[in-house]
Amino acid sequence: MENKKYCYKYPHPAVTTDCVIFGFDGTNLKVLLVLRGIEPYKGKWALPGGFLNTDESAEEGALRELKEETGIESTYIEQFHTYSEPTRDPRERVITIAYLALVKLQEVKGGDDADDARWFPINNVPQLAFDHDVILRDALARLRERIHFHPIGYDLLADKFTLKELQTLYEAILGVHFDRRNFAKKMLHLDILTELDETIWPTPKRAANLYQFNIEKYQELKQRGFRLEF
Amino acid sequence: MENKKYCYKYPHPAVTTDCVIFGFDGTNLKVLLVLRGIEPYKGKWALPGGFLNTDESAEEGALRELKEETGIESTYIEQFHTYSEPTRDPRERVITIAYLALVKLQEVKGGDDADDARWFPINNVPQLAFDHDVILRDALARLRERIHFHPIGYDLLADKFTLKELQTLYEAILGVHFDRRNFAKKMLHLDILTELDETIWPTPKRAANLYQFNIEKYQELKQRGFRLEF
DNA sequence: TCAAAAGTGTTCTCCCTACACCCATGG
DNA sequence: CCATGGGTGTAGGGAGAACACTTTTGA
Numbered sequence: 001m002e003n004k005k006y007c008y009k010y011p012h013p014a015v016t017t018d019c020v021i022f023g024f025d026g027t028n029l030k031v032l033l034v035l036r037g038i039e040p041y042k043g044k045w046a047l048p049g050g051f052l053n054t055d056e057s058a059e060e061g062a063l064r065e066l067k068e069e070t071g072i073e074s075t076y077i078e079q080f081h082t083y084s085e086p087t088r089d090p091r092e093r094v095i096t097i098a099y100l101a102l103v104k105l106q107e108v109k110g111g112d113d114a115d116d117a118r119w120f121p122i123n124n125v126p127q128l129a130f131d132h133d134v135i136l137r138d139a140l141a142r143l144r145e146r147i148h149f150h151p152i153g154y155d156l157l158a159d160k161f162t163l164k165e166l167q168t169l170y171e172a173i174l175g176v177h178f179d180r181r182n183f184a185k186k187m188l189h190l191d192i193l194t195e196l197d198e199t200i201w202p203t204p205k206r207a208a209n210l211y212q213f214n215i216e217k218y219q220e221l222k223q224r225g226f227r228l229e230f
Numbered sequence: 231m232e233n234k235k236y237c238y239k240y241p242h243p244a245v246t247t248d249c250v251i252f253g254f255d256g257t258n259l260k261v262l263l264v265l266r267g268i269e270p271y272k273g274k275w276a277l278p279g280g281f282l283n284t285d286e287s288a289e290e291g292a293l294r295e296l297k298e299e300t301g302i303e304s305t306y307i308e309q310f311h312t313y314s315e316p317t318r319d320p321r322e323r324v325i326t327i328a329y330l331a332l333v334k335l336q337e338v339k340g341g342d343d344a345d346d347a348r349w350f351p352i353n354n355v356p357q358l359a360f361d362h363d364v365i366l367r368d369a370l371a372r373l374r375e376r377i378h379f380h381p382i383g384y385d386l387l388a389d390k391f392t393l394k395e396l397q398t399l400y401e402a403i404l405g406v407h408f409d410r411r412n413f414a415k416k417m418l419h420l421d422i423l424t425e426l427d428e429t430i431w432p433t434p435k436r437a438a439n440l441y442q443f444n445i446e447k448y449q450e451l452k453q454r455g456f457r458l459e460f
Numbered sequence: 461t462c463a464a465a466a467g468t469g470t471t472c473t474c475c476c477t478a479c480a481c482c483c484a485t486g487g
Numbered sequence: 488c489c490a491t492g493g494g495t496g497t498a499g500g501g502a503g504a505a506c507a508c509t510t511t512t513g514a
Contacts, residue, residue, distance in 0.1 A: 007234040011284045012242035015314075015325060054241045054323065058314035082312040082327050084245075084288035092238075093284065095245060097312050097325075164466085181468070182504065189502090205464045206511040229457065229503065394493085411495070412477065419475095435491045436484045459476065 013084075013093040017061040018049030018132070019077075020098065020139035021070065023105040023119060024156040026165060029172040030105070030119040031136065032069060033128070037116065040090050041129030047136065048117070049096065062099040069117060071109035076155040077101040080142040081135070088131050100139040102155035122172070147173055149225045151192055154213050160196060162208040163187065174230060186228070192217045243314075243323040247291040248279030248362070249307075250328065250369035251300065253335040253349060254386040256395060259402040260335070260349040261366065262299060263358070267346065270320050271359030277366065278347070279326060292329040299347060301339035306385040307331040310372040311365070318361050330369045332385035352402070377403055379455045381422055384443045390426060392438040393417065404460060416458070422447045 021032040033045040048069045052061045058079065067073055077099050084095045110117070120126070128136065146152065152173070153166055167183045187193060194214045199207035251262040263275040278299045282291045288309065297303055307329050314325045340347070350356070352370065357363065376382065382403070383396055397413045417423060424444045429437035 004237040004239050006239070006241045007237040008242070008244070009234050009236070010244075010281065011236045012238070013245055013282070013284075014238070014240075015243055015245065051240065052243070052314070054243075055316050057316060058312060058325070079311065081309065082288060084282070084327065086285050086287060095288075095325075095327075097314065162466095179504070179506080180466085181506085184467085185469095186503080203465090203512085205513065206466050208466060227457075227459065392493095409478075410493085411479085414494080415496095416476085433485080433492090435486065436493050438493060 011093075013095045014089075015052045015058075016049050016094055016096045017052060017058050017065060018047040018096045018098045018135060019062050019065050019069070020047055020100045020136055021066065021103060022100065022122075022139075022143065022156070023103050023108065024169050024172065025105055025119075027168060027172070028121040028123075029169075030121055031125065032117060032119055033125070034069070035116040035118075036129055044129040045118075045120075045126050046129035047098075047132045052097075058097040059099070062097075062101070066101050066103075070103055070107075072103050072107055075101060075103050078142070078146075081138055083131060083135060085131065096135075098135050098139065100142060102152070104156060104158060106158055123175075144174055148228050148230070150222050151190070151213075151218055151226075154215075154218055160198070160210040160212055162200070162210060164208060166211070170230075176230065178230065190221065190226070190228075192221055241323075243325045244319075245282045245288075246279050246324055246326045247282060247288050247295060248277040248326045248328045248365060249292050249295050249299070250277055250330045250366055251296065251333060252330065252352075252369075252373065252386070253333050253338065254399050254402065255335055255349075257398060257402070258351040258353075259399075260351055261355065262347060262349055263355070264299070265346040265348075266359055274359040275348075275350075275356050276359035277328075277362045282327075288327040289329070292327075292331070296331050296333075300333055300337075302333050302337055305331060305333050308372070308376075311368050313361060313365060315361065326365075328365050328369065330372060332382070334386060334388060336388055353405075374404055378458050378460070380452050381420070381443075381448055384445075384448055390428070390440040390442055392430070392440060394438060396441070400460075406460065408460070420451065420456070422451055 023030045023032065032048060034048045036042050036044050036046050048065050050065055052058060059077065062077055066077065079097060079099050082095060082097045086093055088094065122140065125136065127133065147170065153169055156169060157165060163184050166187065167178060167180065171177055192214050193211045196210040196212060198210045200210065201207065253260045253262065262278060264278045266272050266274050266276050278295050280295055282288060289307065292307055296307065309327060309329050312325060312327045316323055318324065355366065358366065377400065383399055386399060387395060393414050396417060397408060397410065401407055422444050423441045426440040426442060428440045430440065431437065
């Protein structure tokens, strides 16, 4: 008791932020998990997260977590739900404000090698600590919703990419398959892509055109939103 | 200090739920506000809300608030955002988990007459306490999003209603005007309405057909989601 | 010259949009 | 009988879905 120095008239829950950090390796959508070194759930994988500092908003806390885990300072993050079941943490009452983040895997420091932090393909995730299975499921659902209204890819793909890579990203997120021709038509009609005069070398067969996002148009569309059917 | 008996090793914020409760009077979309009787912001209108009890989830807290303010026990509620700016409450750090609720005005106890709780048309709301202006704006934005993917109306309209009432509801929420014929066509194609053999009497001119929601189909569509263009 | 991947166009259908006339009812 | 509001159908356009052949390039 001697070191419990923050006192209130009424009970206050602890508040954390958890981050569902998505990355894309060209084939699979992946999520970053950390291995818990302490009880409870020691030895289980969990979403990166931590307690909110007194002087920071939840979004600042989420960005701080993101930076600690990946080294990335600025990318897309979005709050999607707050989890408040009284018993979700066995120690004390902990409410968590959950964020999803999209990062370029190439820019992540450390990469895949840390023992206590690892990228898992989205459809091959171990059982997680706490209610993090539910949180991950909800994050994926939110990402799948977003993709119908806002362009996606700028925060997940390398600067230059092929249409095939973009299509593979969409397919990985939605878990479906698209007709190559229709996908290209739709994307090019959105008018957010700039075709480059470059191709990737070497390539096994015929080289594919590289594209970049036209960042002004991309941002405008992200602001305004649109409707994309799949 | 003597009565501050809940102590923690680290600082914990207070956590509240706030409810944006929407109702529809046949013409305008309205929101329920309460007049603050104590400082801070004494005399200002605010969203109904309150501290989360130790043994309840945020959703249970929101439902409890809803019942206290309207007497309604069961209706549609949805968490939409959590507000965590460290200085949003001048007393101490308060994080609020915000919900939106849809209610039938006819079922609300008390009605419009309480001095300290009043329904305001959505486009004529006074300046609110705390950051509640922002919360209300976000709630409305969420409601406008929802309407494109899920049927709406069951929780806002009386049991039996005319197509015109349903259309007026959509127009009030989205703030636009629709062609009468196209709106009817779209709604009837959704196959969630049951046409009744009744009309409302008396009526100024020709009586309009009454409809009910086909609750199974409505729920199914609410689960599955759909795409509605406007 | 063959195999693998990239590039590209047409048809069909569905849904949204715009739009106008007839009908029922009460005054 | 007239004014008000309710009910309904059609024609045109745009976007998505289905679908196949040609081109490039390395092996």
